[in-house]
Structure formats: structure tokens, C-alpha cells
Amino acid sequence: MSKTAVHIDNLSVYYGQVPAITGVCLDVADGEYLGIIGPNGGGKSTLLKAILGLIPATVGTVQVYGNNPGKSRSMVGYVPQFAALDKQFPITVLEVVLTGRLKQGLSLFFKFTKEDKKAAYDFLEKVGIESLANRQISELSGGEFQKMLIARALAVNPRLLLLDEPTASVDVGSRDQIYDLLAELNKNMTIILVTHDMLAISSQISRLACLNGYLVYHGEPELNENIVNNLYGCPVDLIAHGVPHRVLKEHEEGKQIDNGNI
């Protein structure tokens, strides 16, 4: 039995009186590539934030490499949803990645060393945007921005990488590159990926968790109709997401388009 990266026992998180997730038990082994899917509002981001220690568990426990989430921060890299960030902030790509090299606590008169800068360039090269190092972040495309955030997370030198919808609003080419990169990174680190993107789920991940307020499914990355019904309440949604042209079939010429508005 390999080591446990994340151990979640009977976790419930409430926002005020409203439960976001209830009774989640989940173990993530070291080296695993876990995909978490579920509908909007299903608690995917909440679960990530509980693992990061950003929100406290109302009931239950979360342990990351045997410690409380707050204690294991230097081991965890996090790629947030990029819509949450201010893209007008005056900062260059390299400076963003360098923030991943900052020490814990507060560092007085901190200067980045040559090694820090070299490491930052290496990570930018790894994600394939080293030529953009001195660009302002306001000049990046969605895909480039996302790759920069991954480079920043890697700069922490994490053993566990958490990603929150890294391919949302990213062009198709970048999306494939990001998934290839994650598969490559998975050789050295544990990855937890929250996504809407069904393509990712089918191909690369080693385990799958389906979350809709509670843990609908956890196991091999194979979905059956029963799980999908519990997850989304409607199987068409799933097909529409993964294989867009299936939806188009319903809109063939000459047909009423009413169905499409449901």
C-alpha cells in the first residue's frame, strides 16, 4: 500500500447554514492523478479549498501528508480558477512565477536570488511560455495565463498539485498542452484536478471522484448511466459537454429549434 497524500474523513463544510459538501470520505494515494467532476455548485472548489486549509471543516478532518492542511503548505501547489484574478495588475509573468519562490512567514528585505530566477525560467520553459517571461500579464491570452499559473504552482516545488478548472476558457490547443503537461508532471507528483472537461476524465486520470454535495462516486475512471444521473440529473448534459456535435444533431436544418432551449 503506497503512502497517503490526502486523507479526508467524513468532511462537511457549511457556508453559514448552507451545506456545500457533506460526509465526504476520500483518500488520495501518493502519486495518484485524481479527477473531480460534478455540476456547478456541487462543492468541487469547496473541497479543494478545504484541502488547502483556506476554509475550515465544519465536521470531520482533512489531512495532507499526515498533517493539518495549514501545516503542509510548502508541499502543496495550487492553480486557482483564473477568472478569480485581476488581469490588469501591474506585474510581469516572471514576477508572478517568482512569487511561488517566496519563503513562508514574512521575509524582510527579501531579494530573489539567481537560483530563484533560473528556477522560474525553468518552470516557464516547462509550461512552454519562457518567451513571454517579461510580458505584462494583461497581455496574455487565456491559455498563456493558465500556463503561467501552473508554473507559479510548480515554483513552490510541491508534492501535491491542486488545479481548479485549469482548462476553463482556454483555447483547444492550450488545453491539450496543459493535459499533456499534467500527465508528465504526474510522474513526480500527486495531482488533484477539478474540471468540467469530460475529455480529461476519460483519458488520463487514474481515479475519479464525482461530487454533487456528497460523494456520488469514487473509484476507477469509468462512468455508468446511474452515476451520471445522480451527478447531473440528466445524461444529455454529459454527452453535450464531451461531444459537442451530438447537440448539433438536434438542430438540423428544417427542424424546430425549441428543443435546444431546454
Next chain:
Amino acid sequence: MIMAIFEYQFLQNAFIASILASIVCGIMGVIIIEKKLVMMSGGIAHTSYGGVGLGYLMGFEPIIGAFLFSICAALGIGYIKRKSGTRSDVVIGLFWSLGMALGILFVALMPGYPPDLSSYLFGSILSVTKANLYLMVSLTFIVIFVIVLLFNDWKAYLFDEEFASIIGIKTVFLDYLLLILIAMSVVVLIRVVGIILVIALLTAPAATAGILTSNLKKRMIYSVLLGSVFCIAGLWISYVINIASGAVIVIVSVIFYLSAYVVRSSYVRIKRKRIATSNM
């Protein structure tokens, strides 16, 4: 006026006060704009009016009262926002008017004729005293020191507070520290432009600098320089035509910002058109 500066102590004080105010609003203004704390700064500034009133009532220097009140306002607003999750604009609004109300109450309780408070409301740079200057110098020094000391942590915190907290930077501490620095800046600025006009001096130079450069450090430096130009130009005009310095400085700043904005946007439009036509 240049000769007069060497001649009159009050003009020298006014000159130094303008420079100090420009330094503070240059550095803090950039942070306040990026962190979207403009209304928070306004709230802290107006709450300090209560301290001015208390100073008059109890017979100590009103600016010390303003200092205490603005620090309490900063910590109070920050604490309530963090603990209760109440929307910060509500808390800011309450502190804002509570501070003003307390100021009015304290002044009303004073025996005898009420003092003229307009110099605190609208600024009176020509009446800055030596004692005021000492306070301003020390607060300016603290603000610069704290920002330079933790510059890289500030940058990470300002760009993405959540990530900074995940990698173990003490963001809660930085949160409160930033609010205290804002309170200190407000106190430095009160004598120059007054409580009501503080927001303009915190935002106009920084926003103008934001049009000119997109490097955080350069933005702060430009903003300090622009602030100095605005303040000294305003000081000169106010000396010549003898009206409240704060009002003149604010008007100069805002006019300059608007012109920079217009010039910049027409430049961008012309340039875009040229690129578009050359691509055709």
C-alpha cells in the same frame, strides 16, 4: 513665491508637508487602487473627524486624536469584515458617518465658541506647525520602511492573496498592517488636503501613474513625482489667490488625471487605427 519660501517659516513647512504627502500618497495610492480600497480609505479618513473633535474637547492636539481614531477605524473595519463576512461597504459606511457624527457631538459639547474645523475638513497647508511636521515625517518614514521591508511579500499579497496565504505568507497580518498604513497616510494627508479631499490625493497621482507605466515599482515612483507636482502647483496657486490649499491641490490633480486620460485614449485610438489600416 520662490523668494518667499526662504523668507517665511510657514511656507517652508508647507513645502515640506507637500513633499511628505506626495511620498505617502504615491506609495499607498498605488496599493489602494490595486487592492480596491479607495472607499475603505475614505471611511478611515472620515472616521478620524471624531478624533479631531475629541482633541478639541479634551484639549489635546486634534491631529493626535485623528491618528488614534483612524487606527481604530482601520482595525475595526478590518476585524468586522474578516469575522462576520459582512460586506465591507456597509461597515465602511457606518464607520464613515459614525466618525463624522462623533466629531460634531464632541465639538458641540465644547464650552465656549466652537473652533473653526474647516482646516481639518479641507486642509490648510499654510498653517502646518513644526509639531505637525514631526508627526508627518515619522509617519511617512514608517510607511516607506514597511513597504520596502516587505516589498516582495506585498506584491504577492496584492496580486493573489489566496495563493500568498497558501504558500504560507502571513496574509492576515499584512491585511491589518495595510489598513494601519492607510490610517497613517490619511493622517499625513489631513493637514494638506483635509479629511474630505483625502481620497482625491490618494487616487489621482496613482491613477495617472497607472496610465504611464505598468511596473509596480515604477508606478509608485511616478506617482510620488506626480503628487509632488500637483501639491506644489496647488500650494503656489493657493498662496497666490489665497484659497484653501486642499481644494486647489485636488482640482489640479483631477484636471491633470483627466487630461492624461484623454491624451492616452486618443493616442491609443490613433495607433489602433494605424495598425488596422496597415493590416488591410
